[in-house]
Amino acid sequence: MTAVLKERATDARQYTRPVLTGGRYGTVRGDCWTFGLTLYYGPAGGLRGVAVDALKGPQVRVDGTALVGRAPSELEQWMINRCGRREPGLELVYLDPGLLGSQDLGMVIGLQRSGDRLFSRPVFLPAEAMDDPFSSLPAEVWPTR
Template structure:
């Protein structure tokens, strides 16, 4: 016997426990530790009843409330919280020591010919940061919509917001700033005065903002400043 739960459900453990017991099922719960950083929701493709065992996956698409996020301020083109553009990878590690125990998982490039290796990307998955390096120096910062630190600019939160609401705020700012607003090929807005592209990320059936911050040098050719995948919709 194989039955797939065909819709998205809020995970209410006591209710499901009673239902499982009443149906003579063994309830097996996988907590958020199975898949770090996701939500307490059942994902239809992976929530199944197999024989007499009900398997429930908790942890997909969980949005961390603002009060549980580290609060950072944007210094346009210069810094996002304690992270300053131009930092080396080791300096980034030191800057993050005081705010998270999550280690940066790095991708390296170079070597072989001149035996020189440089960090090209770094990820703090639990903390919700994706860092980009050029010539070994911090050159781009993407903040995860679901669990990354909250970053504010001009008193406005930029992370995990409804995209249309944030775009409206950016349009209003642009009324008094000539050439302020631009759009990337995916249709997401970019602020030339704040140094940010308001990219988006999936949260279940919805989209939330996943801002990507960059230094002033990126304005010369922003679409090619970071790898193309940096501007794509993220899961």
């Protein structure tokens, strides 16, 4: 994924984030404005997360359901229904009020505000980061915290 985006994202900008408190480490952020994606890399260069912009990012679908730019309550109900069809314990993770994650998909449905409305913003993480996504990525990814 990184190689494909690097080739096609001619306007990508990267900068280094400082080392964070509480045992978190710095990340390198790459903004791919053309795609509406923000990529987060660890200090050694491994991909740590991908956040999709709710207003200008690509539409991401799972099982035919659109995940980007939706009302958060619609996706919560979709995830609850999806959970009933999956192995228990692999699907739903409530992280904070308004933030719901899926262990199975490696995804947190974040929120993005536009005016007085909230839209769904998927954030994709590796499996090891799903236990504590807030420590894996900078605070800017989680504006509701």
